[in-house]
Amino acid sequence: MAGTSGTGGHLPYFFLSYARTPRTHPDDENPNLPVEKLYKELCREILQHTSLPAGVPPGFMDMDIRPGVEWDKRLAKELATCRVFVPLYSRRYFQSEQCGKEWAAFDLRRRLHLDGRRDIPEVIVPAFWVPVPDFELPDMVKSIQFTHPDLGTHYLERGLYGLMKIRRYRDHYKSAVDALAQRIIEVAEGVRLPPITPCDYGSMKSAFNRDEERRFLIAVLAHTTATRTAVRDSRFYGSSPCDWSPYHPEDLRPVAQIAAGIVRHLGFEPDIGTFDHHQDELLGTGAPSCPGIVLLDVWTALDPRLRPLLEAFDRADKPWVGVVVPWSGTDSQTGQNAAELRAALRALLPAKLAQGRPAARRAMSDTSTVTGFEMALRPVVEAAGNSYLRHGRAFPPQVPGSGRPRLWPLTPDAPASGNPASRGPAPDDAPGRKGS
Secondary structure, three states: OOOOOOHHHOOOOEEEEOOOOOOOOOOOOOOOHHHHHHHHHHHHHHHHHOOOOOOOOOEEOHHHOOOOOOHHHHHHHHHHHOOEEEEEEOOOHHHOHHHHHHHHHHHHHHHHOOOOOOOOOOOEOOEEOOOOOHHHOOHHHOOOOOOOOOOHHHHHHHHHHHHHHOHHHHHHHHHHHHHHHHHHHHHHHHHOOOOOOOOOHHHOOOOOOOOHHHEEEEEEEOOOOOOOOOOOOHHHOOOOHHHOOOOOOOOOOOHHHHHHHHHHHOOOEEEEEEOOOOHHHHHOOOOOOOOEEEEEOHHHHHOOOOHHHHHHHHHOOOOOEEEEOOOOOOOHHHHHOHHHHHHHHHHHOHHHHOOOOHHHHHHHOOOOOHHHHHHHHHHHHHHHHHHHHHHOOOOOOOOOOOOOOOOOOOOOOOOOOOOHHHHOOOOOOOOOOOOO
16 A cells, blocks of 8 residues: 555545554564554445545555655654544553654644634544553543444453454444544545645654653754765665764664663663754753663764764763664665774773673664664663662652652552563554654
């Protein structure tokens, strides 16, 4: 169903917004295939009931983003042109920075459409992928519901995923998909939300509640297509350092979004930005404001313009800020220059390379795959959080009756004690993805 939205003046009927489910083991089948199956079935149903011509995609899902396309720009375009926003509710969904940004971008568009109208157009059609307890739903989404007689009680009890995977509920699943497709068509053709100029997606904040006490800085120090050296392959870069995708073509998501999913899963609220934007926090002498990490493009170590910045960061002595160097095993150009790149890194960041325990230091080398990056990132995030607790104020701050201050904020499904890594694998958040 991949294609360019809006082909021949036809706008896509829907944008499918979902939270990625992580693999429990690198060799496992992609756990997001059921979502792709739902997406394709919705597209087929919409094609059957509309007059869309051949080659025009009925909807959009982020698997449609082709190699070489800047992730944020493509998402902004799709959110600016789709007729209906379809969020797949799950417990992961409302923890996802990427899903929150998608919601915020589309919600901004529908509010801009008010134009003197009393009511905001109802062009959000949610669906339960898995049931979500009402108390876990953000207040802003509780009034947005989709009910239909064909959905039935089994849908409310199990969600679309539960109906899909259990054979005896297959007929209920087909009825639910048909009802959802019919509702998308009804809303799309009834409201006719006009397209707008794509927003600056990179600067959007999640629509879901943000807890500033759980802030975790993710600063990206990487080249862009404009600043890269002449010999460096441009396909890994975009217009901003935050567009850097070192695992291309294995994973097209910006690495900052992948990191955001891990950070959020460990109980923090990721705050993504460029190194330049956060220089005061990373190089200044003030008290720490939050823990954080720097995602470092190793090719910056060969750039004479950036060497003073890296040396200053090494001298700053901020143990609550870790460093991770994503290094794809399929990037032959980096592999061919590995010795020179490693030597430059050791010369510029001797203190940072020696910082922390061995598990955290492996984030400088054991990152040749996306899975390896995710596994290496966990101890770095934990070490940064623990160091912040030692060097900064209690995190989160203690309140009367709260007992000892905790580093790891508890959520309804979190363990009562111990490291939050025991909750299981982290999500592949957004794009994103989906995660941040």
